[in-house]
Amino acid sequence: MKGFLLGIAILLAAPALVLATEAGQRAELPASLAIRERLEQRIVKIYGQGGFRSLEGYQTGIIVDAKGHVATTNSLALNAGEVTVVFHNGLRSSANVVGADSLRDTALLKLEQLPELMHFDLNGSQNGTSTFGETAFVVSNLFNIAAGNEPLSIQETYLAGEVPLAPREPWAQVLDGQTVLLLDSVTSNPGAQGGAVVDRQGRLLGLVGRELRSRLTGAWQNYAIPTASLQKSIDRILSGTADQQGSPGTQASADRRINTLQRWGFALVPSIVPRTPPYIDLVRSESAADKAGLQADDLVLMVNGYVTASTTQVRRQLLRTTDIVSGETSNESTILLTVQRDTSIVELTLPIKAAPKEEEK
Amino acid sequence: MKLIANRAWELALRHMVLAFLVVTSIACSSGNESLAAELPTALLAQEQQRIELCRQITPATIAIFDRPGKGGGSGVIVSNDGFALTNFHVVAPCGPYMKCGLADGSLVDAVLVGYDAVGDVALIKLIADRNFPAATWGNSDDAQTGDPVLVAGNPFMLADDFKPTITAGILSGVRRYQHPAGGLLEYTDCLQTDASINPGNSGGPLYDFQGRLIGINGRASFEKRGRVNVGVGYAISVNQARRFLSHLKSGRSLDHGTLGLTVRTIRQRAVVAEVDEGSDAARRGIRYGDTITRVGNRAINSANDVQNIVGTFPPHWTLPVEIDREGLNLVLAIRLEAVHSETALGKAVAKQIGGKSVLKHAEEEIPAELSSLYQARDGFANYYFNEITRDDLLVACPQRSATSDETIELAGRDRDGKPFSINLTRDRGQIRCATGQDWIDAKQSLVSQSSPAGTGGLLAALICWQEFAFANDPNLDSLIYLGQLPYGPNLQLGDCLRASRDGGTVEFYLSLTDHSLRAVRWQADEETDACLLMLDDHRTEGLRSLPHRLTVHHAGEVWNELQVGETHEAGRPVE
Numbered sequence: 001m002k003g004f005l006l007g008i009a010i011l012l013a014a015p016a017l018v019l020a021t022e023a024g025q026r027a028e029l030p031a032s033l034a035i036r037e038r039l040e041q042r043i044v045k046i047y048g049q050g051g052f053r054s055l056e057g058y059q060t061g062i063i064v065d066a067k068g069h070v071a072t073t074n075s076l077a078l079n080a081g082e083v084t085v086v087f088h089n090g091l092r093s094s095a096n097v098v099g100a101d102s103l104r105d106t107a108l109l110k111l112e113q114l115p116e117l118m119h120f121d122l123n124g125s126q127n128g129t130s131t132f133g134e135t136a137f138v139v140s141n142l143f144n145i146a147a148g149n150e151p152l153s154i155q156e157t158y159l160a161g162e163v164p165l166a167p168r169e170p171w172a173q174v175l176d177g178q179t180v181l182l183l184d185s186v187t188s189n190p191g192a193q194g195g196a197v198v199d200r201q202g203r204l205l206g207l208v209g210r211e212l213r214s215r216l217t218g219a220w221q222n223y224a225i226p227t228a229s230l231q232k233s234i235d236r237i238l239s240g241t242a243d244q245q246g247s248p249g250t251q252a253s254a255d256r257r258i259n260t261l262q263r264w265g266f267a268l269v270p271s272i273v274p275r276t277p278p279y280i281d282l283v284r285s286e287s288a289a290d291k292a293g294l295q296a297d298d299l300v301l302m303v304n305g306y307v308t309a310s311t312t313q314v315r316r317q318l319l320r321t322t323d324i325v326s327g328e329t330s331n332e333s334t335i336l337l338t339v340q341r342d343t344s345i346v347e348l349t350l351p352i353k354a355a356p357k358e359e360e361k
Numbered sequence: 362m363k364l365i366a367n368r369a370w371e372l373a374l375r376h377m378v379l380a381f382l383v384v385t386s387i388a389c390s391s392g393n394e395s396l397a398a399e400l401p402t403a404l405l406a407q408e409q410q411r412i413e414l415c416r417q418i419t420p421a422t423i424a425i426f427d428r429p430g431k432g433g434g435s436g437v438i439v440s441n442d443g444f445a446l447t448n449f450h451v452v453a454p455c456g457p458y459m460k461c462g463l464a465d466g467s468l469v470d471a472v473l474v475g476y477d478a479v480g481d482v483a484l485i486k487l488i489a490d491r492n493f494p495a496a497t498w499g500n501s502d503d504a505q506t507g508d509p510v511l512v513a514g515n516p517f518m519l520a521d522d523f524k525p526t527i528t529a530g531i532l533s534g535v536r537r538y539q540h541p542a543g544g545l546l547e548y549t550d551c552l553q554t555d556a557s558i559n560p561g562n563s564g565g566p567l568y569d570f571q572g573r574l575i576g577i578n579g580r581a582s583f584e585k586r587g588r589v590n591v592g593v594g595y596a597i598s599v600n601q602a603r604r605f606l607s608h609l610k611s612g613r614s615l616d617h618g619t620l621g622l623t624v625r626t627i628r629q630r631a632v633v634a635e636v637d638e639g640s641d642a643a644r645r646g647i648r649y650g651d652t653i654t655r656v657g658n659r660a661i662n663s664a665n666d667v668q669n670i671v672g673t674f675p676p677h678w679t680l681p682v683e684i685d686r687e688g689l690n691l692v693l694a695i696r697l698e699a700v701h702s703e704t705a706l707g708k709a710v711a712k713q714i715g716g717k718s719v720l721k722h723a724e725e726e727i728p729a730e731l732s733s734l735y736q737a738r739d740g741f742a743n744y745y746f747n748e749i750t751r752d753d754l755l756v757a758c759p760q761r762s763a764t765s766d767e768t769i770e771l772a773g774r775d776r777d778g779k780p781f782s783i784n785l786t787r788d789r790g791q792i793r794c795a796t797g798q799d800w801i802d803a804k805q806s807l808v809s810q811s812s813p814a815g816t817g818g819l820l821a822a823l824i825c826w827q828e829f830a831f832a833n834d835p836n837l838d839s840l841i842y843l844g845q846l847p848y849g850p851n852l853q854l855g856d857c858l859r860a861s862r863d864g865g866t867v868e869f870y871l872s873l874t875d876h877s878l879r880a881v882r883w884q885a886d887e888e889t890d891a892c893l894l895m896l897d898d899h900r901t902e903g904l905r906s907l908p909h910r911l912t913v914h915h916a917g918e919v920w921n922e923l924q925v926g927e928t929h930e931a932g933r934p935v936e
Binding site: 033036089090142143145146147149150151152153154155156185186187189190211213220 | 505
């Protein structure tokens, strides 16, 4: 209860502090034209797949190095593997999706053209530290309000906390156990994901997360991936190796989740709605799944005899199967998939241990 | 993005918000005491200033309700005589009459004055025998992203005592363009704020931190979470609202202006892709491939920029447009045409007004002092206000007098020192000048009589002037007040009265200060260049006031300048 009271007191005091320093004039950094322009040059608009209601085909990203890597929040908009990136000056470039880190729900893009770029230095000393109760600003292309060279939107918010999202049902789909920055206003709006959270001096604090809603309470979570965590995520995507930091338990389970399907060389359709039917989206040729006879558009009915009604359930069953098997010295070495193909039911046998090399592209 | 008028008492939400307010206020009181002791005095002074600011912006904010009290929004009083700005979508369901709650708790009647359905602005007038507290105008062109702002209004119809709710935030973006949503509506050059704007805030004021009005809140982006604020609200810039204000006072249903051309963004340049035939832009010579670099006082880098700035002006407004044609720099004064046809606008507006509610109110007992302030007429929100403004101007104009002498005789020399004479009667207009002699029959259609050649109908303009100024029984039936518009080579603002005659259009421009008649603009049809007759150096002779310098503009050039002098000494009229 004491914590609650303190929280409110800080929130009340914070705007007053802004006033005291600025005498009712412009709020600091993003308002300061020079800093704002510098920020704008490091943030891009991203256009990809989507465009349906609640499935926006646009979002935001930040340039993270001179090689033209852009970090953003993972989403369906990136599904095609190629997106269009629009710079602050309206110039555009194609970008390829280098990879995604489903542990932190981030993705990394690589620009095809390399104009004169300014970038955030994630490891550098210019990154801000998160002081809770302090003002922060979110720079993003929320609702795709800004087109071409039009400036991004800036919103004022407060840092409410840096907390691990508990690995329980409401948030379990993404960010299982990850530590995130909680923000005290609605910052995760359509298109805002992948935007920058900065402090008053324009120093990067984190990357705006997706629109995340608790299925239990209906509450929306507004969060950002902290800069340090984002750097780890980028390293991980670039190296293709597992991140050794963090608690081993969480890490291990998350790693498995990322690789579960790639291990066999097939992908399920993206989990768009709570019960997305588990259709096979693609099967890589020469992969274990391909050799087993799995085909795109197959609907997975059962995994080892367990009925699977959604993509989530298929993932869970596959995880469970591999967990059990890897924990035992069982002579089981295969998984039985029952799929519906057009009007017929087909049974397929997947090897449990497929060559890990197939994970890489 | 959606409109945010409140259409019903949102009881559940209201209670939730109230409950939250109670919780917070309890919590703060225990947290604040210890905190206050530690705070530096400068900080406390700032806090006091902020409280003062809220106090300052409160009185001009009003709550607007339809007469049954079922729905409503917000508004802001902009003059002491009770004119208040709000959104079109707030007043659309109200019919001609509404009730307004003031911050002091009083409830007064109000009547619709004018609306701009395209820009989502409406003007109403509070009817009470008192002085109203008015907001101070700000300048929205000066607003910058990051500026702290305050929003006042009536979200969720929360306040039973009409005391406005005040929320704070920053400007998240300026000069935003929001595509048309649902037909007419288009927000151009608007302000975006993260200050909380919710259903019911519609039509209310957005203030800067000096307490000056910079916007009229009207829309917000909502998604997934229902109609509650997610930190993305939009306000119509106050500069646009002010530009339209006199037009709103004309009681008309307003449209917006367009250049009559299509622009595409090609490599950071706004390149003309198409020019409408018959548009002023086409007549002034803008053509395919030209790059528009500046419109008004605004630099242009994209097609959106063009629409963004042009959309904040009413039709008939003349804007300087700078173009780049393969390195050649040209500045052209382009007169904007209306975006919609009158019938299309009328139909679209009628759909939004909802004939039902108007009818319902018509049946309701409206006090006579209120109903006498409303007059229905096609193309008008409330014709009553056009009539009174027009009649006031006609009375105030010193160049108008009903005399027994309706004829006008003017003579002098033109800019080359050549003599000229003009003779106008009710039946006939005649001019003799260096280029020869012309006359027209005032009883015939003026549209087909465009002499002298190269003037666009100078004699027609003169006849219209003569009738406006001196006719004993001028046919003013079609004469309406348009609003303030720029005219002449310097594009100064004047009050514009407009009439149609024989299918042509004549406009009279009156000085804003002394209401003297400064210009007459005759246009035979929309697709030909007008004749602009500037009237200067008025001198009173007996009961009449006559101009002594007449400058004739046509097709972007001066045709001639006529200086009235001692006619007889100036030489005989040329034959």
